[in-house]
Amino acid sequence: MSEMTKEALRGGAHTRELVAAGIRRRYRAERRFRLFGLTAIVSALVFMLLLFVSIIGKGYTAFLQTEIRLPIHYDVQVIDPQGLRDAAEMRRANYGKLYRDGIRSLFPDVESRQDKRKLNSLVSSGATFEIRDEVVKNPALIGKSQEIWVPASDDVDMFVKGKIDRTSPENERRMTDLEIAWIDALVADHRIETRFNWRFFTQGDSREPELSGIWGAAVGSFLTMLVTLLLSFPLGVATAVYLEEFAPKNRWTDIIEVNINNLAAIPSIVFGLLGLAVFLQFFGLPRSATVVGGLVLTLMTLPTIIIAARVSLKSVPPSIREAALGLGASKMQMVTNDVLPLAMPGILTGTIIGMGRALGETAPLLMIGMVAFIVDVPGGFSDPATVLPVQIYIWADSAERAFVERTSAAIIVLLTFLILMNAAAVYLRSKFERRW
Amino acid sequence: METVTVRDTLHNSLDIRQAEGDATSMPAKIQAQKTNVHYGDKHALKDVVLDVREGEVTSFIGPSGCGKSTFLRCLNRMNDTIDGCRVSGTVLMDGEDIYDPKIDVVQLRARVGMVFQKPNPFPKSIYDNVAYGPRIHGLAANKDELDEIVLISLEKAGLLAEVKDRMDSPGTGLSGGQQQRLCIARAIAVNPEVILMDEPCSALDPIATAKIEELIDELRENYTIVIVTHSMQQAARVSQRTAFFHLGELIEVGDTEQIFTNPKHKLTQGYITGRFG
Numbered sequence: 001m002s003e004m005t006k007e008a009l010r011g012g013a014h015t016r017e018l019v020a021a022g023i024r025r026r027y028r029a030e031r032r033f034r035l036f037g038l039t040a041i042v043s044a045l046v047f048m049l050l051l052f053v054s055i056i057g058k059g060y061t062a063f064l065q066t067e068i069r070l071p072i073h074y075d076v077q078v079i080d081p082q083g084l085r086d087a088a089e090m091r092r093a094n095y096g097k098l099y100r101d102g103i104r105s106l107f108p109d110v111e112s113r114q115d116k117r118k119l120n121s122l123v124s125s126g127a128t129f130e131i132r133d134e135v136v137k138n139p140a141l142i143g144k145s146q147e148i149w150v151p152a153s154d155d156v157d158m159f160v161k162g163k164i165d166r167t168s169p170e171n172e173r174r175m176t177d178l179e180i181a182w183i184d185a186l187v188a189d190h191r192i193e194t195r196f197n198w199r200f201f202t203q204g205d206s207r208e209p210e211l212s213g214i215w216g217a218a219v220g221s222f223l224t225m226l227v228t229l230l231l232s233f234p235l236g237v238a239t240a241v242y243l244e245e246f247a248p249k250n251r252w253t254d255i256i257e258v259n260i261n262n263l264a265a266i267p268s269i270v271f272g273l274l275g276l277a278v279f280l281q282f283f284g285l286p287r288s289a290t291v292v293g294g295l296v297l298t299l300m301t302l303p304t305i306i307i308a309a310r311v312s313l314k315s316v317p318p319s320i321r322e323a324a325l326g327l328g329a330s331k332m333q334m335v336t337n338d339v340l341p342l343a344m345p346g347i348l349t350g351t352i353i354g355m356g357r358a359l360g361e362t363a364p365l366l367m368i369g370m371v372a373f374i375v376d377v378p379g380g381f382s383d384p385a386t387v388l389p390v391q392i393y394i395w396a397d398s399a400e401r402a403f404v405e406r407t408s409a410a411i412i413v414l415l416t417f418l419i420l421m422n423a424a425a426v427y428l429r430s431k432f433e434r435r436w
Numbered sequence: 437m438e439t440v441t442v443r444d445t446l447h448n449s450l451d452i453r454q455a456e457g458d459a460t461s462m463p464a465k466i467q468a469q470k471t472n473v474h475y476g477d478k479h480a481l482k483d484v485v486l487d488v489r490e491g492e493v494t495s496f497i498g499p500s501g502c503g504k505s506t507f508l509r510c511l512n513r514m515n516d517t518i519d520g521c522r523v524s525g526t527v528l529m530d531g532e533d534i535y536d537p538k539i540d541v542v543q544l545r546a547r548v549g550m551v552f553q554k555p556n557p558f559p560k561s562i563y564d565n566v567a568y569g570p571r572i573h574g575l576a577a578n579k580d581e582l583d584e585i586v587l588i589s590l591e592k593a594g595l596l597a598e599v600k601d602r603m604d605s606p607g608t609g610l611s612g613g614q615q616q617r618l619c620i621a622r623a624i625a626v627n628p629e630v631i632l633m634d635e636p637c638s639a640l641d642p643i644a645t646a647k648i649e650e651l652i653d654e655l656r657e658n659y660t661i662v663i664v665t666h667s668m669q670q671a672a673r674v675s676q677r678t679a680f681f682h683l684g685e686l687i688e689v690g691d692t693e694q695i696f697t698n699p700k701h702k703l704t705q706g707y708i709t710g711r712f713g
């Protein structure tokens with residue numbers, strides 16, 4: 001008896017030794033794993049920081065615009081020689097002459113035609129339209145004089161922002177010594193300032209960097225996303241609910257499932273080509289329109305939403321379904337009252353991931369002509385438009401130096417959009433989340 | 437050992453019942469006539485013929501996997517929700533075949549409530565849990581009526597005193613026993629004729645179990661109750677009739693007293709004396 005007890009005890013001690021040795025190994029493995037995890041997170045954060053610093057560093061200057069203060073005489077002879085005060089008539093007047101007279105009055109010594117042209121080009125040609133709009137809005141200005149701020153040309157803007165080096169040889173920079181002298185004189189006279197660039201946030205695209213804005217693309221993106229969301233969310237959720245809750249499980253539903261998974265993996269440019277063939281050529285929808293962009297992105301987003309929704313529907317415990325059915329709920333009531341609300345957080349997460357991808361998508365939109373140069377801000381779903389990532393692509397491809405900072409600024413706007421969308425998702429998720 | 441306890445319990449309740457004057461042979465509420473169930477190729481329930489009498493508690497006993505739950509689920513057609521499950525034969529309720537295509541499952545389930553093995557309250561407030569059935573069936577004309585149904589149901593389920601100042605807190609935050617009584621209240625709120633209970637006490641401690649058993653005894657007045665249980669004491673305590681299942685067949689059915697004191701079949705005898713199962 002005592003022999004057996006000893007044996008058992010020895011066995012116990014032996015087991016403990018083995019466990020102890022194992023525990024050290026387990027702890028080591030756990031520490032190693034945590035270290036890996038930490039390294040991964042830190043490097044992800046570092047890359048994100050680098051991205052943000054580089055983009056914001058390059059882009060923030062685009063939020064400022066160099067402007068020049070000019071004395072303008074709203075000459076009756078130029079604007080409205082007949083004195084009719086007719087808006088359509090006044091729109092046709094030569095407002096360019098007003099700002100050219102203004103800047104020449106500051107430098108009366110400039111004589112040669114060539115120098116005069118150079119002097120004129122310090123001011124952006126956009127000044128013409130700004131003065132015109134001002135006058136049409138307020139005809140009382142006619143005949144008076146006042147000092148106004150007009151945008152400087154992109155070269156002046158770059159020079160003032162320090163992006164053109166004045167110490168480099170004259171023939172290597174985009175600004176002659178004479179022009180630099182003029183700018184210095186204007187600065188000394190407090191006639192040059194960098195001011196908040198409201199044009200960037202209110203205008204569409206333009207050939208002139210200093211006049212180009214992101215608003216057109218932002219509205220285009222918004223309308224496109226709206227179409228995508230309104231189509232893909234209900235369609236996707238309905239499909240997922242049908243497949244998960246109603247469809248019989250047989251070969252056909254298996255085939256459908258496999259194909260939905262395949263769709264999710266198809267490169268987006270293929271959807272662009274499909275959209276071109278189906279929506280533009282077959283149905284004859286307008287080119288470059290946000291509605292077509294939204295349709296194409298819907299094709300792309302649908303599988304993502306369907307898959308996410310099915311997974312979250314699957315994760316709703318069967319006991320909830322039994323409870324509802326056991327009480328005599330119809331299948332539809334069970335789905336809408338119990339299953340969908342519980343699956344909603346997961347569905348929303350999937351939707352936001354899909355929408356995030358759609359917001360950043362460029363390739364399929366190039367196929368349906370959303371890459372065209374579009375100045376006007378779209379006013380509806382059938383107007384030609386472009387979207388933020390395509391705008392970034394267009395500007396990144398432009399030659400002018402001033403478009404570089406605008407590219408980065410557009411990226412900032414796009415990222416802000418994305419962050420806002422994700423924040424909305426987090427908010428909605430926490431609102432729908434239920435504790436068990 | 438166990439049989440002695442069962443017998444004791446039985447004799448006690450027998451005495452009481454005899455003192456009250458036994459009302460024999462209630463009419464049949466549900467009649468299963470040669471009911472068969474297949475899961476795919478598996479023949480899970482074979483030619484079951486059984487009457488569930490009105491106003492009585494009928495208990496199903498038998499070893500694990502013998503088809504008690506399967507049969508129970510035939511009675512409110514919950515088997516319809518399982519893929520690959522086929523039910524054949526007839527099940528009559530008040531003389532009407534519930535598997536008739538004319539019968540609406542939703543209506544049937546409003547008449548035959550169910551309480552599951554694991555308490556499964558909705559992740560909603562206590563109030564909303566109980567109000568769920570009345571709401572989907574449109575039983576209450578207005579908020580006051582709904583309030584009344586909820587309160588009466590909770591009262592009948594013996595839960596009202598414990599939850600009346602936290603009707604808005606989630607039903608999932610209650611204890612296991614309370615959750616099960618909440619599920620019973622939820623079933624009662626639809627005012628069913630029959631209540632099916634699949635091992636309602638298997639996740640509960642003896643005190644919570646005692647409360648539920650007491651409750652079942654009270655509910656018997658208004659409802660026909662069918663209960664699946666693994667505890668023979670429980671079957672003896674709460675039921676008037678007992679059915680013994682084995683490998684998908686109904687071996688024996690009779691008055692609880694007779695099944696436990698004088699089983700006709702050898703298998704029944706073996707099971708209740710604890711020789712297998």
Ligand SMILES: Nc1ncnc2c1ncn2[C@@H]1O[C@H](COP(=O)(O)OP(=O)(O)OP(=O)(O)O)[C@@H](O)[C@H]1O
Nearest residue numbers: 475478480498499500501502503504505506507518
């Ligand atoms: N959904 C299902 N699919 C396939 N077979 C099933 C299914 N449900 C039950 N079965 C089978 O049917 C038989 C009866 O099962 P059932 O659940 O009715 O047993 P039970 O008597 O309730 O057992 P327990 O006492 O363990 O709950 C078992 O052999 C089981 O494997």
Ligand SMILES: [Mg+2]
Nearest residue numbers: 504505506634
């Ligand atoms: Mg069971």
